[in-house]
Amino acid sequence: MTVRMYDPTIEAKGRKIAYAPRPKSLAGLRVGLIDNSKHNSDQLLTRIAALLERDHGVKTHIMRRKKSAGIPPSPEIVDEFKSACDVVVAGVGD
Numbered sequence: 718m719t720v721r722m723y724d725p726t727i728e729a730k731g732r733k734i735a736y737a738p739r740p741k742s743l744a745g746l747r748v749g750l751i752d753n754s755k756h757n758s759d760q761l762l763t764r765i766a767a768l769l770e771r772d773h774g775v776k777t778h779i780m781r782r783k784k785s786a787g788i789p790p791s792p793e794i795v796d797e798f799k800s801a802c803d804v805v806v807a808g809v810g811d
Contacts, residue, residue: 740804744774749802751790752782765806 740746748769750762762780769775779801781794790798798805 742774743769743804745776746803747801748775748778749798749805750778750780751794751798751805751807752780753786753807754783755786762806 748766750766752759752762759780759782766775766778766780770778779797781790781797783790783794789795
């Protein structure tokens with residue numbers, strides 16, 4: 718019997734992930750926070766927002782909740798974040 722193990726923390730062979738460029742600083746930036754609708758994810762993101770504003774100079778934040786953790790954010794959320802945010806944080810709660 719053969720057992721195959723896969724490491725989800727590495728990129729698949731032949732597939733490269735195009736990561737978004739990271740800002741050098743968060744000072745003055747607008748942050749979007751995506752609540753995945755799991756238990757306590759909203760509380761986690763609220764605390765993250767406060768830390769980013771207090772310790773890193775984030776100008777403001779917008780938090781929106783997905784309908785379910787298993788689906789991507791709605792097109793409306795994506796459009797709002799594209800126009801109103803400089804960076805986005807997705808949170809997981811359980």
